[in-house]
Amino acid sequence: MDYAASEPGATAVASALAIKILIAGGFGVGKTTMVGTISEIRPLHTEELLSERSVGVDDTSGVEAKTTTTVALDFGRITIREGLWLYLFGTPGQDRFWFMWDELALGALGAVVLADTRRLQDCFPAVDYFEQRGIPFVVGVNCFDGARRYDPAKVRRALGLNETIPVVLCDVRERESVKHVLTTLVTYAVEGV
Amino acid sequence: MTGEDPGPLIRLFGLTGGRARPQGEAFDLVAIVTTVSGSYEPADLIPEHRAVLSVCRRPTPVADVAAHLRLPLNVTRVILGDLRREGLVTIERPRPVAQTIDERIYREVLHGLRSL
Numbered sequence: 453m454d455y456a457a458s459e460p461g462a463t464a465v466a467s468a469l470a471i472k473i474l475i476a477g478g479f480g481v482g483k484t485t486m487v488g489t490i491s492e493i494r495p496l497h498t499e500e501l502l503s504e505r506s507v508g509v510d511d512t513s514g515v516e517a518k519t520t521t522t523v524a525l526d527f528g529r530i531t532i533r534e535g536l537w538l539y540l541f542g543t544p545g546q547d548r549f550w551f552m553w554d555e556l557a558l559g560a561l562g563a564v565v566l567a568d569t570r571r572l573q574d575c576f577p578a579v580d581y582f583e584q585r586g587i588p589f590v591v592g593v594n595c596f597d598g599a600r601r602y603d604p605a606k607v608r609r610a611l612g613l614n615e616t617i618p619v620v621l622c623d624v625r626e627r628e629s630v631k632h633v634l635t636t637l638v639t640y641a642v643e644g645v
Numbered sequence: 646m647t648g649e650d651p652g653p654l655i656r657l658f659g660l661t662g663g664r665a666r667p668q669g670e671a672f673d674l675v676a677i678v679t680t681v682s683g684s685y686e687p688a689d690l691i692p693e694h695r696a697v698l699s700v701c702r703r704p705t706p707v708a709d710v711a712a713h714l715r716l717p718l719n720v721t722r723v724i725l726g727d728l729r730r731e732g733l734v735t736i737e738r739p740r741p742v743a744q745t746i747d748e749r750i751y752r753e754v755l756h757g758l759r760s761l
Contacts, residue, residue, distance in 0.1 A: 496709070496712035529709070556674065
């Protein structure tokens with residue numbers, strides 16, 4: 453039977469789907485750069501307005517003024533075909549915005565955890581987060597200028613990663629490199645289906 | 646003149662009536678929003694509502710709507726919740742990952758990425 457295949461337009465609209473991929477890692481590790489390198493549009497920037505209640509209070513003893521905080525979310529888009537998109541979301545860097553991760557991670561295909569070998573500990577929280585929730589992730593070791601080229605096996609050991617989790621060296625400024633990281637993630641995620 | 650211009654915040658407050666959350670069932674950042682075709686468009690719609698209805702004639706994810714409007718995501722969601730209540734847009738209901746991303750979709754994504 454060939455009724456559906458002959459009407460690509462109708463099928464595409466009926467099954468429009470946007471898939472989330474998260475780009476996580478410490479502050480300044482290159483999340484926004486990675487999104488910008490591969491996105492077909494200039495990374496879109498949106499902000500979440502948070503009331504002080506949802507942010508939690510640092511130390512406001514004696515401070516009466518109401519505060520509003522904004523969390524910037526950068527995201528990029530890759531159109532696979534009409535009605536099928538990949539959205540790359542750079543996760544908010546600060547730990548106090550963990551609650552936003554839950555929403556970003558819900559239904560996500562998977563995540564890329566970017567690591568900087570000079571500050572490897574910065575990506576521990578992201579690794580823990582995705583491990584605990586069973587969300588497929590790969591670790592991308594961003595090879596900054598001047599940073600020593602690390603052996604992926606050493607990074608794996610330092611992060612205490614399961615043997616199956618891919619660790620890839622990358623340069624987030626290079627399109628081919630980012631494509632490699634993303635295809636590695638999708639390939640890894642498909643094995644879990 | 647003293648202090649900062651309160652304009653933008655007051656404007657956001659006006660768009661949402663001070664509400665922080667959309668009405669009705671929750672929806673995801675990338676839930677697909679679609680303008681209900683042929684629905685009666687009230688004459689007194691604010692520009693942001695009109696913009697949503699125009700953009701979403703083609704099914705569009707929530708995050709993209711926010712970017713088009715240049716508004717924070719949660720303000721956008723309040724607006725979308727209002728339009729849904731008026732019956733002017735539909736917003737895809739949350740579905741479990743297993744039902745949305747099957748192996749065929751994975752293959753398509755992989756192929757699409759490789760041919761970028």
